[in-house]
Amino acid sequence: MHIKFTKMQGIGNDFVLIDGFSQSIELSAEQIRHLADRHFGVGCDQLLLVEKPINTHADFRYRIFNADGCEVEQCGNGARCFVKFVHEKNLTDKTQICVETANGLIYPKLEDNGLVTVNMGAPRFEPAQIPFIADQSALTYFLNINNIQVEISTVSMGNPHAVQIVENIENAPLQTQGPLIENHTQFPQRVNACFMQIINPHQIKLRVFERGAGETLACGTGACAATVAGIRLGKLQSPVKVVMRGGELNIIWDGENSSVMMTGPAVSVFEGNIEI
Numbered sequence: 057m058h059i060k061f062t063k064m065q066g067i068g069n070d071f072v073l074i075d076g077f078s079q080s081i082e083l084s085a086e087q088i089r090h091l092a093d094r095h096f097g098v099g100c101d102q103l104l105l106v107e108k109p110i111n112t113h114a115d116f117r118y119r120i121f122n123a124d125g126c127e128v129e130q131c132g133n134g135a136r137c138f139v140k141f142v143h144e145k146n147l148t149d150k151t152q153i154c155v156e157t158a159n160g161l162i163y164p165k166l167e168d169n170g171l172v173t174v175n176m177g178a179p180r181f182e183p184a185q186i187p188f189i190a191d192q193s194a195l196t197y198f199l200n201i202n203n204i205q206v207e208i209s210t211v212s213m214g215n216p217h218a219v220q221i222v223e224n225i226e227n228a229p230l231q232t233q234g235p236l237i238e239n240h241t242q243f244p245q246r247v248n249a250c251f252m253q254i255i256n257p258h259q260i261k262l263r264v265f266e267r268g269a270g271e272t273l274a275c276g277t278g279a280c281a282a283t284v285a286g287i288r289l290g291k292l293q294s295p296v297k298v299v300m301r302g303g304e305l306n307i308i309w310d311g312e313n314s315s316v317m318m319t320g321p322a323v324s325v326f327e328g329n330i331e332i
Contacts, residue, residue, distance in 0.1 A: 057332055061091070062141060063098060063325040066133030068273025068302020070325070072100040073141045076107040077116065085125030087332050092123035098330060101269045104134050106142060114156035115148060122268030129159040130214030132276020132305075136172035136322035139164040144324060159214035173319040176277070179284045179309075180212040187216065189242040195288060201236050208237075209285035213316065216247040216267075217281035221291075225253040225261040234265025248275060252282045257293040260286065262300050273302030280316045283307040 059081070062073045072091055074081055083091075083105070091097045100123065107117040118138055120131045138155065142148050143166060152165040163175040183190040188210045190197055198205045199218070208218040218237050222228045228251035237249035246267040253261040262282050264275035279298035286292030287309055298305045305320040 057087075058329060059091075059332060060327070060329050061098060062144075062327050063100070064137040064141060064323060065302075065325055066136050066274065066276065066322045067300060067305065067320055069102075069133035069275060070100050071102050071104050071134050071137050072098050073104045073106065073137065075145060075147075076105045077142075077147055081105060083121075088121045088125040089123065090332055091330070098328070101266070101272045102131055102134055104131070104138060104141075106138065106147070109156045111156045111161065113154060114161060115150065115153040116142060117156045118162075119158070122266070124268040126268050127158070128215055128268070130157055130162075130176075130277055132174060132176060132213070132280060132318050133274055133320070133322075135162055135164050135174045135176075135276065136320060139166050139172050140322040140324065157214065167319070170321070171319055172322050173317060174276075176213055176280050176316040176318055178313055178315050179281065181210070183210070186210045186212045186247075187244055188247075189244065199237065199240055199242065201233055201240075206233065206237070209289065211281040211284050213277040213280045213284075215277055216243060216245060217250050217278055218243070218247045219250040219252055219282050219285040221286075222251050222253055225251060225263055228253075228263055230263050230265050230271055234271065238265060238267045248278055248281075250275070250278045250282050252286065254286065254291055255299075257291070258295065259297045259299065260292065262298050264300075274300040274305070276305065276318055276320070279305045280307055280309075280318055284309055284316060287311070
């Protein structure tokens, strides 16, 4: 099968975008893994498929596949790249679009300065909504990781996150704890493991070990989840600048039942064709 693709990145979180809106595209998990492979394919953290919506209120449908071939519910950096992609491909002339995801509708907006703002919806905290196995809802929980009790906050931004606060992001046990948290039995659908260092009430540093991808240079939903967790714990105040290895995002959250607003860049890297 011959596929035309666009490679894009949002502060280092990189994507292969494919137009399934103008044509019908069906990819197997094996084909997605091949496209995502950085040695034998194009290389990406996630593959994003643009499709016609099922929901009549939406302009597009947005499907997200991690590098391991598994389909997931949400991706914040990908959402920003998505709106840039449909504009560059002349699939819409709207500056704000309504996009259908596996977790509901999102509303990315292309700003005049070229940045993209995404209304990521309201965060969820109930264990069943994460999903996370716990007796009752709480601000923080303790996970047993190799006989070490790790304190986390759980937040769903359409996909699950476990956020822990660390003193120094550079020394965070991401490579050792990340895979264990991702696959912990209390997270039946796995989880993104977020490691957050608080610089001041309006700025954090963040690293994320993403399920199905490993550590990425940035994670948009992780930035939202970490900000929300810090605000709920009384350690952060909106707006919050989130500094990751690939760049920065600005996050606004006004508290319970409010939507999280995420603003940052999205850049096209190159286009190509590949036979798979």
